[in-house]
Structure formats: C-alpha cells, structure tokens
Amino acid sequence: xxxxxxxxxxxxxxxxxxxxxxxxxAKFEAFLDAKIQDVKASQVxxxxxxxFVNCKPQTxxxxxxxxxxxxxxxxxxxxxxxxINWRTSKRNAENTLAFVRDLKRRVPERFQLTSDAFSxxxxxxxxxxxxxxxxxxxxxxxxxxxxxxxxxxxxxNPVTVIGIKRxxxxxxxxxxxxxTCHVERTxxxxxxxxxxxxxxxxxxxxxxxxxxxxxxxxxxHFNFCRVHSAHKKTxxxxxxxxxxVWTVKELMLANG
Numbered sequence: 630x631x632x633x634x635x636x637x638x639x640x641x642x643x644x645x646x647x648x649x650x651x652x653x654x655a656k657f658e659a660f661l662d663a664k665i666q667d668v669k670a671s672q673v674x675x676x677x678x679x680x681f682v683n684c685k686p687q688t689x690x691x692x693x694x695x696x697x698x699x700x701x702x703x704x705x706x707x708x709x710x711x712x713i714n715w716r717t718s719k720r721n722a723e724n725t726l727a728f729v730r731d732l733k734r735r736v737p738e739r740f741q742l743t744s745d746a747f748s749x750x751x752x753x754x755x756x757x758x759x760x761x762x763x764x765x766x767x768x769x770x771x772x773x774x775x776x777x778x779x780x781x782x783x784x785x786n787p788v789t790v791i792g793i794k795r796x797x798x799x800x801x802x803x804x805x806x807x808x809t810c811h812v813e814r815t816x817x818x819x820x821x822x823x824x825x826x827x828x829x830x831x832x833x834x835x836x837x838x839x840x841x842x843x844x845x846x847x848x849x850h851f852n853f854c855r856v857h858s859a860h861k862k863t864x865x866x867x868x869x870x871x872x873x874v875w876t877v878k879e880l881m882l883a884n885g
Contacts, residue, residue, distance in 0.1 A: 631832040650842050651838070651839070653842070653846060654838075654839075654842020655842065656880070657842075657846050657849040657880060658841070658842070658845040659884050660849060660883055661845060661849060664853075665711075665713060665714065667737060668706065668711065668736045668868060668870075669868065670706040670707075670709070670711075670713065670736050670740050670868070671707075672706070672707040672740060672806060673704055673706060673707070673713065673732070673736060673740050674705055674707060674743045674744070674808070674811055674812035675702065675704045675705075675732070675743075675744045675809075675812060676702075676703060676744065676812040677702050677703070678700065678703065678819055678820070679698065679699075679700055680699055680825065680833065680834070681697060681698050681699060681833060682695065682833070682834045682835070682836065683695070683834070683835050684697065685698075694719075695836075695837050696837075698720075699717055699719060700718065700719070701716070701819070702715060702716040702725070702728040703819075705811060705812045705815050708867070709860070709864045709867035710815070710859060710860075710864045711852055711865060712815065712852055713736060714731045715844060716728040716731070717837075717840055717841045720747075721749070725750065725755075725756045726759060729750075729756040729757060729760045733760050733761060739765060740765065741765075741768070741802050741803065742757065742765050742768075743770055743806075743807045743808060744767075744809065745770060745771060746771045746796075751767075758799065761799065763799060763800060765799055766800035767798045767799035767800060768795055768796060768797050769795070769798055769807075770808055770809050771795075772793055773791055773793070773794065775791040818851065819844075822847060823847045850877065850880075852864045852865045853865045853871065853875040853880060854876065854877060854880070856874060863875070
C-alpha cells in the first residue's frame with residue numbers, strides 16, 4: 630500500500646507511518662544480514678528489477694546519487710525460493726561487484742549460477758569472474774522477445790518469448806537447468822506486493838532510504854513469514870535456516 634493509504638486506514642499521520650517504516654526497515658536489514666549466512670544452495674539465479682526515486686531518470690542526471698533510476702539486485706535459491714541477498718543502488722560496475730561479493734559470502738560452497746547477459750556480470754573481466762574465478766559453474770540465459778502474430782490492439786499488444794539463448798561462461802554448468810525464470814517470477818512478487826515498484830503510479834519512493842527499507846521489509850516477510858506454494862514452507866524453512874513460520878512481531882523483536 631502507499632504511505633497515504635496506510636495513514637488513512639490506521640488514522641496515523643503520514644510522518645508517523647514513515648517513521649515506523651524507517652525503524653522497521655532498519656531492523657529487518659540487520660536481521661537479514663545476520664540470519665542469512667552459510668546457505669546451502671545448488672542453483673542460484675540473479676537479476677535486477679528497475680524502479681526510480683523522486684523523479685524519472687530523464688528529469689535528473691544519470692549519476693544523481695539520490696534520485697532517478699535505481700535497480701534492486703536479487704539472488705534466489707532455485708529450490709527453496711529463498712532471496713539470498715539484495716542491493717538497491719545504481720546499476721554500475723561498482724555496485725554489481727559489491728552485490729556479487731556479498732552473494733559469495735553467504736553461499737560458501739560451489740554452486741551453479743545463472744544470470745542474464747548484463748555486461749556487469751559476464752563481459753570481459755566482470756564481476757562474476759573477479760569474485761568467483763573458477764569456483765562457480767556459471768551460465769547466462771538471454772530471452773529473445775517478439776510478437777506472436779501481427780495483430781495490433783490499441784489496448785493490449787503483448788510481446789512474448791520467441792527464442793532462448795544459453796551459454797556456459799565458467800566451469801561446467803548444466804545448460805538444461807540454466808534459467809532465470811524463477812528469479813524473474815520473484816521480481817513479479819516484488820512488484821505485486823511492494824507498492825513502490827508498481828509501474829505508472831504515484832506510489833514510487835521519494836527517498837532512496839525509504840525504498841531500501843521497503844525492500845528489506847518485503848524480503849524478510851517473503852523469506853520468513855510467507856508460506857510458498859511450491860513446497861508449503863517459508864523459503865527460510867525450506868533451506869534450513871529456521872524451523873517455524875515467523876510473525877512480523879517476532880522479526881521485530883529479534884533485533885531488539
């Protein structure tokens with residue numbers, strides 16, 4: 630929900646709602662950093678989801694540190710659906726490298742990694758090569774989009790996947806299992822359940838910190854509170870990080 634909608638329903642001032650968001654978001658960030666460690670994952674997928682802060686990119690400079698376009702990097706364990714790590718920032722070499730380093734720190738054993746062909750991951754001496762060297766089985770998947778037919782509708786004119794290209798980059802990845810479909814489905818959950826990512830609305834974040842807090846709250850709830858339809862457990866239970874479904878109150882109390 631948007632901040633003003635929450636304020637109306639709870640009968641609280643907008644600034645009070647934002648203050649609660651900041652307090653909860655900071656606690657959830659600390660909880661995720663401490664709890665998601667030593668993850669046992671055989672297949673990991675990474676992707677980025679676009680959003681903007683304060684104004685659209687064309688209204689400010691590309692390098693504005695607080696406004697314009699921002700990307701939320703996500704990594705997920707294919708089997709448990711756990712969101713392993715995340716980073717909301719500009720999409721550049723420095724932030725991509727920091728995201729990949731954080732992923733390696735949380736998944737210490739060798740695994741298969743799949744991404745799209747974003748140059749920050751795979752072109753030349755990019756982040757994956759710098760961080761993992763040869764200690765990962767890495768592949769990329771590129772989806773080719775086009776229109777399934779020549780029909781043009783004023784209201785609905787969809788594009789669809791008309792081809793897929795997979796390529797082994799490092800090690801010996803199983804290309805039959807190399808896909809980004811699961812992390813892209815997680816992106817859909819982010820947009821569905823986090824108002825700040827809903828396209829073409831006025832619910833976008835006005836401050837970068839608030840966007841990061843909202844992402845941390847979503848990931849905490851997704852990993853520890855929400856039972857996933859794929860395996861009837863929370864992702865954290867499925868990967869062995871906990872043995873119960875957490876409540877939001879328990880998450881808050883876990884960090885004092």
